[in-house]
Amino acid sequence: MSRFAEPQDPVFREMNTSLGFDRRMWPQDLRGSRAHARMLAARGIIGQDDLDAILRGFEQIEGELRGGTFPFEPDDEDIHMAVERRLTELVGDPGARLHTARSRNDQVATDFALWTGEAAERAIAAIEGLMRTILDVAGRHLDWPMPAYTHLQRAQPVYLAHHLLTYVWMLERDRARFRFTREQALRRMPLGAGALAGVNFDTDRAMTAAELGFEAPAPNSIDAVSNRDFALDYLSAAATCATHLSRLGQEIVQWASEEFGFLTLPDAWSSGSSLMPQKKNPDCAELLRAKAPRITGHLAALHGVIHALPLTYNKDLQEDKEHVFDAADTLEQALAAAAGMIGGATFRADRMAAAAADELLAATDLADELVKRGVPFRQCHGIVGGLVRLAVESGRTLSEIPDEELTAQSEHLGPWIRELLEPRAPLERKQSQGGTSSARLREQLALAQGLLA
Ligand code: ARG
Numbered sequence: 001m002s003r004f005a006e007p008q009d010p011v012f013r014e015m016n017t018s019l020g021f022d023r024r025m026w027p028q029d030l031r032g033s034r035a036h037a038r039m040l041a042a043r044g045i046i047g048q049d050d051l052d053a054i055l056r057g058f059e060q061i062e063g064e065l066r067g068g069t070f071p072f073e074p075d076d077e078d079i080h081m082a083v084e085r086r087l088t089e090l091v092g093d094p095g096a097r098l099h100t101a102r103s104r105n106d107q108v109a110t111d112f113a114l115w116t117g118e119a120a121e122r123a124i125a126a127i128e129g130l131m132r133t134i135l136d137v138a139g140r141h142l143d144w145p146m147p148a149y150t151h152l153q154r155a156q157p158v159y160l161a162h163h164l165l166t167y168v169w170m171l172e173r174d175r176a177r178f179r180f181t182r183e184q185a186l187r188r189m190p191l192g193a194g195a196l197a198g199v200n201f202d203t204d205r206a207m208t209a210a211e212l213g214f215e216a217p218a219p220n221s222i223d224a225v226s227n228r229d230f231a232l233d234y235l236s237a238a239a240t241c242a243t244h245l246s247r248l249g250q251e252i253v254q255w256a257s258e259e260f261g262f263l264t265l266p267d268a269w270s271s272g273s274s275l276m277p278q279k280k281n282p283d284c285a286e287l288l289r290a291k292a293p294r295i296t297g298h299l300a301a302l303h304g305v306i307h308a309l310p311l312t313y314n315k316d317l318q319e320d321k322e323h324v325f326d327a328a329d330t331l332e333q334a335l336a337a338a339a340g341m342i343g344g345a346t347f348r349a350d351r352m353a354a355a356a357a358d359e360l361l362a363a364t365d366l367a368d369e370l371v372k373r374g375v376p377f378r379q380c381h382g383i384v385g386g387l388v389r390l391a392v393e394s395g396r397t398l399s400e401i402p403d404e405e406l407t408a409q410s411e412h413l414g415p416w417i418r419e420l421l422e423p424r425a426p427l428e429r430k431q432s433q434g435g436t437s438s439a440r441l442r443e444q445l446a447l448a449q450g451l452l453a
Pocket residue numbers: 018022077078104105108313315317318
């Protein structure tokens with residue numbers, strides 16, 4: 001018996017079914033349903049014998065889902081209906097009693113929140129794995145000078161470890177965002193809200209919340225089935241994290257080029273060309289760059305789905321899952337790939353040191369030394385700018401300019417400048433907190449290592 005006299009149009013059926021993607025939520029669906037069944041029995045809403053039969057049925061269903069032998073049927077609209085249909089097939093009436101005091105609206109919101117909480121947990125673990133890899137690489141490259149850039153123009157020298165640790169601090173913020181996401185997903189349990197108004201049974205939502213690991217039952221049944229903020233939180237955290245990884249990807253692409261030559265990627269993380277035999281391409285780093293907008297797109301799409309959506313549940317909300325699932329798959333892969341590439345890269349000290357030895361990178365240091373000698377900063381900037389122009393136009397380095405020409409350039413200049421042009425002088429003079437000098441860098445590394453303690 002049913003409300004419907006006609007079968008669904010095949011096109012609508014195809015459009016309406018979510019089994020193809022929501023089947024991955026089966027572990028959460030079983031968890032939620034077991035908790036719900038135990039609560040129904042504890043409250044005398046179903047019998048103890050019903051519960052026993054349901055749990056027995058779930059035992060078999062779990063084995064089938066795990067082993068890939070679960071008999072899905074063409075009529076299974078989603079994982080929730082497939083599991084319930086199979087349960088009833090296996091145990092009869094007790095299975096048909098499971099959906100008492102529950103709607104798919106609170107069920108799906110609960111399953112999805114549980115899934116998202118676990119995905120946030122996995123993201124945190126993967127982020128920490130990448131942090132650990134970068135910390136390890138940084139620890140092995142503490143005294144390797146390289147130029148840091150603004151506008152992709154050489155700006156000032158820093159140590160490679162200092163540059164790499166930048167990503168650890170980004171990842172630490174990403175981890176905080178995923179911790180928040182997990183907390184939000186597991187904060188207020190939708191289960192027990194029913195379709196939207198609550199249910200006509202004397203349920204114990206605190207009991208299911210405790211079993212499922214939620215902080216508390218959602219206090220408003222309408223909000224419970226309408227809320228997908230935790231999914232937006234996940235996507236937002238994932239988009240920012242992937243955007244960070246895209247910057248790392250771009251730097252790896254640059255550094256692996258012969259023009260930079262700062263690193264060599266391991267073969268395992270490079271591709272060849274179908275035509276040019278000499279090529280070793282940083283495809284993985286390029287993909288890291290290009291995966292980020294895909295995740296950001298999912299975030300924008302879910303904002304679009306929820307935008308102006310009337311309360312409470314609308315089928316639009318079924319379009320929440322694929323965005324989050326694909327974002328999670330993409331992000332977890334990107335985090336693993338970033339760790340593989342950075343952990344396996346060979347940095348080329350000679351190439352980085354040669355680029356960092358460019359004396360023009362000490363221009364700021366010369367200006368600052370003039371300041372210390374009493375010249376107002378703006379004048380110092382001009383004096384050193386003039387000196388740089390003299391060197392560049394005459395095809396000499398700064399240290400090649402003889403004393404007479406220095407003093408002719410400005411009475412404040414003199415042979416003392418050459419001491420500041422020594423390769424490590426600009427690095428070691430950056431003694432400010434957070435700066436690149438060896439002492440400060442070691443201090444920073446210890447702080448960063450503490451993030452994982
Ligand atoms: N597959 C649906 C979803 O993902 C389950 C909820 C269906 N609820 C409903 N009232 N049609 O949202």
